[in-house]
Amino acid sequence: MREEDLEVALKVVIVGNGGVGKSSMIQRYCKGTFTRDYKKTIGVDFLERQIEVDGEEVRLMLWDTAGQEEFDAITKAYYRGAQACVLAFSTTDRDSFEAAHSWKLKVENECGEIPTVIVQNKIDLIDQSVVNPEEAELLARALGCRLVRTSVKEDLNVSAVFRHLAQRCLAELRDPREEDCAPEDYFSVRPPAMHHNALSISAFSPSHASKNHNGTIVLQPHKHKKKKNVLRNACRIL
DSSP: OOGGGOEEEEEEEEEOSTTSSHHHHHHHHHHOOOOSOOOOOOSEEEEEEEEEETTEEEEEEEEEEOOSGGGHHHHGGGTTTOSEEEEEEETTOHHHHHTHHHHHHHHHHHHOSOOEEEEEEOGGGGGGOSSOHHHHHHHHHHHTOEEEEOBTTTTBSHHHHHHHHHHHHHHHHHOTTOOOOOTTOOBOSOOOOOOOOOEEEOOOOOOOOSBOTTSEEEOOOOTTOOOOOOHHHHHHHO
């Protein structure tokens, strides 16, 4: 098989409190749809979408996890093997903002340190905000993550979240020493138009092979990558 025929598969977990818009985010990204009706995720849901990043075909496998505490025992098993993480909180939910550091810790306990984006969703409701911009920026710096402000309803910056994570992981695949860009570098622009070529299936156990027989390269997290001591700082500021 030729190298140009290989595909990169990237497992991304989406975490955060219930009701912040995690399911709506991946529905918007993968299917281009949005609904106002809130339906609690039971355990884990799965969607995927294939995109092109820097000339590479990347298959994003998006794992939408329940945000309620009663599902912790189920969902944490699906963090394992993830190469990237979206950590979401809501502009109108103070509790979800204050829980961000604990969500990052849960993922790191299972995956180690992986590329992570903090998403402040529902910025279309900024007039009802209970989190000021400086607080969100301080949280992102403390956790060493990029902050992206989104509106799933308005389809603002949703694609930018996943494209950034794909670029980060490709950079690490090419050069494991590659570091994230400065956490103070924030997105504020509308992402490019979407291509709705997604497939929805039920949750399943992911493959951990580095290369599958069908030519898919599955990125593996760096097992020995040194963790940044940022969670203690996050707890201090919240």
